[in-house]
Amino acid sequence: MKSLAHYRVMASVGVSMMLHDKAKLAGTILGVIFAVVLGVQQVSILLGLLAKNTMFIENAGADLWIVPPGTRQLQPGALMFDSVVSRARTVPGVGLAEPLLFGSGTIQKPEGGSEPVTLIGTRLPSRLGGPWSMVAGDPSAISQPHTVIFEDAEREKYGQLDIGSVRELNGRQVRAGGFTWGLLPFGPGYAFAEIDLAREITGTPSNRMNFVLVKVRPGQDVREVQRALALRVPEQLVLEREDFARSVVITLLKEQLGASFATSTSFGLIIGFVIVALSMFSSVLDNLREFGTLKAIGCTNFDLALLLFCQATFYGLAGSLIGLALASQAAEGIRSPGLVPIIPKIFYAGVPLLMVGICLMASLLALSRIRKLEPGMVFR
Amino acid sequence: MNTSVRARNLTKVYGEGDVAYHALRGVDLEVRTGEFMMLAGPSGSGKTTLLSIIGCVLSATSGELSLFGDDVAKLSASKLPEIRLQKMGFIFQGHNLIASLSARDNVAIVLRLQGVGVKEALRRADEMLAKVGLGDKTRSLSNELSGGQRQRVAIARALAPSPPLILADEPTAALDAQSGLIVTELLRKLSRDEGHTVVVVTHDSRIFHLADRMVHIEDGRITDNGAEAA
Numbered sequence: 001m002k003s004l005a006h007y008r009v010m011a012s013v014g015v016s017m018m019l020h021d022k023a024k025l026a027g028t029i030l031g032v033i034f035a036v037v038l039g040v041q042q043v044s045i046l047l048g049l050l051a052k053n054t055m056f057i058e059n060a061g062a063d064l065w066i067v068p069p070g071t072r073q074l075q076p077g078a079l080m081f082d083s084v085v086s087r088a089r090t091v092p093g094v095g096l097a098e099p100l101l102f103g104s105g106t107i108q109k110p111e112g113g114s115e116p117v118t119l120i121g122t123r124l125p126s127r128l129g130g131p132w133s134m135v136a137g138d139p140s141a142i143s144q145p146h147t148v149i150f151e152d153a154e155r156e157k158y159g160q161l162d163i164g165s166v167r168e169l170n171g172r173q174v175r176a177g178g179f180t181w182g183l184l185p186f187g188p189g190y191a192f193a194e195i196d197l198a199r200e201i202t203g204t205p206s207n208r209m210n211f212v213l214v215k216v217r218p219g220q221d222v223r224e225v226q227r228a229l230a231l232r233v234p235e236q237l238v239l240e241r242e243d244f245a246r247s248v249v250i251t252l253l254k255e256q257l258g259a260s261f262a263t264s265t266s267f268g269l270i271i272g273f274v275i276v277a278l279s280m281f282s283s284v285l286d287n288l289r290e291f292g293t294l295k296a297i298g299c300t301n302f303d304l305a306l307l308l309f310c311q312a313t314f315y316g317l318a319g320s321l322i323g324l325a326l327a328s329q330a331a332e333g334i335r336s337p338g339l340v341p342i343i344p345k346i347f348y349a350g351v352p353l354l355m356v357g358i359c360l361m362a363s364l365l366a367l368s369r370i371r372k373l374e375p376g377m378v379f380r
Numbered sequence: 381m382n383t384s385v386r387a388r389n390l391t392k393v394y395g396e397g398d399v400a401y402h403a404l405r406g407v408d409l410e411v412r413t414g415e416f417m418m419l420a421g422p423s424g425s426g427k428t429t430l431l432s433i434i435g436c437v438l439s440a441t442s443g444e445l446s447l448f449g450d451d452v453a454k455l456s457a458s459k460l461p462e463i464r465l466q467k468m469g470f471i472f473q474g475h476n477l478i479a480s481l482s483a484r485d486n487v488a489i490v491l492r493l494q495g496v497g498v499k500e501a502l503r504r505a506d507e508m509l510a511k512v513g514l515g516d517k518t519r520s521l522s523n524e525l526s527g528g529q530r531q532r533v534a535i536a537r538a539l540a541p542s543p544p545l546i547l548a549d550e551p552t553a554a555l556d557a558q559s560g561l562i563v564t565e566l567l568r569k570l571s572r573d574e575g576h577t578v579v580v581v582t583h584d585s586r587i588f589h590l591a592d593r594m595v596h597i598e599d600g601r602i603t604d605n606g607a608e609a610a
Contacts, residue, residue, distance in 0.1 A: 009492040013478065020480030293476040296437050297490055297537075298465025300458070375437040375464075378472050379428045379549050 007306055010299070014307035017287060018314060024286075028279040032319020032355055033326065035272020039265045040327035040351060044341035046261040051342055052185055053252060054245040060100070060129045062213035063222050064229060065239045072251045074185075074244075076102040079208040084233050088212055091228045093220035098123040099209035101195050103202030104188070108168040109159035116188040117150070117169070121198025121209075128213040130183075131192040137163050137178020142194045147177035151189035153337030155179065170201045182337040212236075269358060276315055277362035280308065284366040288373065295375035304370050312363040316356030324351055383449075384545055384577040385411035385434055390443035392429050392600075403429040405600035406443070411577055413544070416568050417606075418580045418591035426600040427581045428549055434579060435468060435547045436460045448544065465493055469538030469576075471548035471567070475530040477522040477537075483509055484518040487536045494541055508536040512566055528559035535567050539574065546571055548580040557586055564590050 018025055056074055057065070066084060068077040080099075088097035101121030106114045122129040124143050131139045131149045141147050148169065155161040165176045174193070183190040199206055216225045222240055229238040239247070252258070284291060291304060324347070331341040392404040403426045411417050421427045432438035433445060436452060445452045448467065455463065464470075469490075477486045487505035492498065509518050512532040514525075522530055531551060538546050548567065552560030564580070564587040571578045580591070588594055596604035 003495055005495060005497070006493060009489065013481070013489065016480040016485070017478070287479075289474070289476060290478050293470075293472070293478070295461070296435070296464065296470055296472075296476075298461045298493060300461045376432045376435075378470070378476055379432045379435075379437065 006303070010303050010307045011310040013294070014310040015314065017283075017290070017307075018311045021283065021286070024279055024283055028276055028315050029319045029322070031272050031275025031279065032315055032359065033323040034275070035268045035358075036320050036323025036351060036355060037327045037330065038268030038271075040324060040343060040347060041330055041341070042261050042265040042268065043347075044327065044331050044343045045339065046257060046265075047342035047344070048340050049186075049257060050249050050252060051340070054248050055183070056130070056185070056190075057241055057245045057248065059132045060213055060241075061126075061215065062128050063216040063241055064214040064226055065241065065244050066097075066212035066214065066229065066233060066236045067239060067244070068210075069235070069237050071237055071239075072247050074102075074248060076210045079204065079210060080212065080236065082207040082209070084212050084236060085209070087232050088214055088229055091225065091232050093217055093225035093228065094214055095217040095220075096126050096128060096213075096215040098126050098128040098213050099195055100129040100211040100213050101198045101202065101204060102210040103198060103204060105170045105191065105201055107158050107191075109157075110167075111159055115154070115157050117154075117191040118185065118188045119148075119169070119198050119202060120190055120192045121195035121202075121204075122192060123195050126215075128215060130190070131178070131180050133180045133182055135179050135181040139178065139192075141177030142192055142197075144175075144177060146172070146174050146197065147193070148174045148197075149178045149180060149192040150176055151183050151191065151337070152179035152181050153184055154189040170203075172201050174201070182340060184338050214238075272319075272355070273358050273362050276312070276359050277365045280311065280315075280363050280366040281369060283311075284308075284369050288369075289378065291370055292373055292375055292378040295373060296378045301367075301371050305367050308363045308367050308370070309360055312359035313356050316359035317352055319359075320352035320355040323355075324348060382413040383410050384413045384415075384447065385409065385579070386444075386446045387430075387434070388444040390430070390433060390445060391441045392426070392433065392438070393441045402600055404433075404440070404443075407597070407600070407602055409595065409602060409605075411579055413577050414572075414575050416571060416578045416580070416590070416592045417595060418582055418588060418593070419595050419597060420581075420583055420585075420588065421597040421603075422583065425597045427583075427597050429600075430597065431547055431549055431579060431581045434545075435470065436463055465490070467543055467545055469541065469543040469546040471531070471534050471538045471546065471551045473550040473553045475522070475527075475534040475554070477530055477533055479522050482519045482521055483514060483525065483533045483536075486522070486533055487540050490537060490541050496541075504540055505536070508540040509533070511570060512536045526559075527554050528556075528563060531555060531559075531563050532566065535563065535570070539567075539570050539576070542574055542576070544577060546576050546578045548578065548582075550582055550584070551580065552582065552584045552587060560584060561587060 085097050103119045105117045105119040108114050135152050161176050216222050226238050387409040390404050390407040394401045419427045433440050484505040488501040491501035506518050568590050593606040595606045
């Protein structure tokens, strides 16, 4: 068994060899940086897009969602009758059960033209379903007649909309009562109104709705209430908030986003892997005689593997840290109400580990060359 | 006198069948402990092959080799690097220094691999570099040194751990006549001071006179086992 000091020697030789060829060092680290920036950016945008699609579910304030059967995404489907709300309210453990309307509208711009909006109708005074993330005005403004809360990022689109501005929405005059920030799903921005106004605007019968939002009484078991609700409204589907959000994510990943983002992220990682592998391999070829000398003077394949692994670890760590810093800056740069890239905190530990792993794998190509190296070559 | 190296009927064949090349054809050789022996012969005579087999970096096709009384054939392949590290010092034709390391680090590396502490290894490296006349070049990289100076660093690296056997392959090949002579004299003096056994492969006739014994090899056979110098 060799001593720790022995391994430190190999590590220090590895580092000195790596630092000696500065062009190759820079090229290899750039490869890792490229892979990290591309990979992290893709994943952060994907997470941001997924969050856009689940933000409503997560911020609506409901523990349980009663949705039409077969619902996998937050899209308006078949309308429900009022009786669903009434029956839900009779279930023990239910604190609040409120209707939610998801409709589409068209806002007329003063200078001509129109823009689509996703009109959300929520019941006062609970306002289960929003609005939230207010940047101007108060959410309770929707209690005022003909008042709608719009998305701040869409103000220009709607013709320099301000609080108090009046616009025509589906042919009805409404007043802007406030603005939210970042409530932009994939489709048109959200606009919030009291449910009766929303029904009026969208032409929905007054006893119909798209979803029923349920808030469970404090101390009640959500799953038990979910089971009881399922028995009470058997013709509908009762989903727990996290399950619904997960279903949306899974559907999006399976049907739309997953393959595309997985391809681009994998592409970045593969390029990083190839750059590191080729760079380390070429470095070994450049220094073949030195590796042969080390073998001749008594280093084993394991010693030289350790040397390469130290280099690979350095490449992985240095490239990851720089790459993460750049990706964070880039994420901040592209942050907008339309898209908020999300870099989870775990990435700051996970990405360096992943890249070190990839660099270690990439070093195996170089190691295979070293393993084949005969120490006798130094005498030729 | 003890024997450091004993080779009996060593053969080495590269390739097989019609393309087989017989580099060694039954070599018998003994190198006594403390001897400064030179192995000379024309190109392709098998001298470097013989040195490689003695240095345990190449295995013989047949025959016996014992180093310091141990039969090399009985040693496992995984043991050979340890033998090289602990018992041999190598001086190569092209000096083979690690370009990224300073002269002192090049010398210290073998000591450190042997388990000597960093400070002690560097102290001994500096001491050895001073002995080869490079006391003021300890921090120089190899590309900052002349060919002769590099070969001196290589000598210091081989001698610093004080191995019982030193193997040198054409140590003067890349040097001018004067430098070659100086380097070989230095190697002879230092190894003699420490009692090292030295085998030098060379075809540089200008340094033959420094050998305790000249062995000639031709076409894979020892043609002259050499007379011991007076």
